[in-house]
Amino acid sequence: MALIDMLTSRRNTVWCLRMRCRSSGSGLELHENGVLALAAIQGSGAATLLLADMSLWSRRDPGTLSLTAAIDEYVKAAYQRLIATRGVPMDRVRIVEWDACGNFDFFATTTVGGYLTHMPVFGLSRTSMPRSREAFISWTGATGAALLSSAEHAMGGPALSAAR
Numbered sequence: 832m833a834l835i836d837m838l839t840s841r842r843n844t845v846w847c848l849r850m851r852c853r854s855s856g857s858g859l860e861l862h863e864n865g866v867l868a869l870a871a872i873q874g875s876g877a878a879t880l881l882l883a884d885m886s887l888w889s890r891r892d893p894g895t896l897s898l899t900a901a902i903d904e905y906v907k908a909a910y911q912r913l914i915a916t917r918g919v920p921m922d923r924v925r926i927v928e929w930d931a932c933g934n935f936d937f938f939a940t941t942t943v944g945g946y947l948t949h950m951p952v953f954g955l956s957r958t959s960m961p962r963s964r965e966a967f968i969s970w971t972g973a974t975g976a977a978l979l980s981s982a983e984h985a986m987g988g989p990a991l992s993a994a995r
Contacts (some may be wrong), residue, residue, distance in 0.1 A: 845981040846870045846913045849885070851895040852904050859908045865895035868909035869981055871974045878919045879971055880909055881978045883929040887918055887990035891931075902938065902949075927952065927967065929982075933990065934962040937970075 851865025852858070869884045882905050884898040885891040898905060906926055914924055926938040928949065935952040954966035968975045983989050 837919075844871065845977055847981065847985050848909060848912055850876040850905065850908055851874040851892055853894050854925060855901065855904075863895075864890045864892045866898050867982055867985060868905065868913060868938065869978045869985075870909065870913035871919050871978055872919060873915070873974060876913045876919060877923040877925070877942075878917075878929075879925045879927065879978060880907065880914060880975050881927050881929060881975075884931040885981050885986070886931040887929065888986040888988070889984065889991065896955060898928055902928060906938065907942050916934070924929065925971070927971075929967075929979060929990075935964070936962065948994070 842889060848868045848871070849863060849865070850859045850861050850868065853860070853864040860922070864885050867885055869881045869883070870878055872878045882902070884897055884928060886897075910921060915921075928938060930936070930937045936949045937952055939948045939950075952961045952966045953961045954963070955969040959969055961966035964979065968979070971978070
């Protein structure tokens with residue numbers, strides 16, 4: 832996979848970027864296995880950024896900080912490379928973490944104590960489990976489905992957590 836790949840589904844174009852962070856403040860290494868960042872720009876001038884921990888596919892390089900541990904660095908790098916260049920301001924980006932356990936969390940662009948704030952993704956219907964794939968898709972619709980499909984296409988198969 833190239834540094835930044837473009838995957839196209841029926842109605843959504845998704846841009847992907849692989850990166851890893853070995854320690855806080857050390858900077859990111861691009862085109863390495865750690866976190867897969869995927870961005871989809873909506874026609875309304877908004878975007879959805881999905882950050883997936885590559886351990887979901889057993890492909891995170893040893894020594895890489897987890898997505899949760901270095902979320903601020905990963906968000907900043909993914910936004911600059913995938914979204915800012917397309918003219919979408921940060922306050923119009925919906926940020927979602929897909930962590931190593933297969934859980935989905937929303938991240939706010941506001942900070943508390945210098946860190947991004949987050950909350951679990953709850954489904955719009957009471958039938959979906961909180962933090963689940965179904966809850967994520969209930970909020971993001973076709974865009975979220977395209978992001979998940981693109982992630983699995985880029986990684987060569989479904990995430991290990993998808994079997995749960």
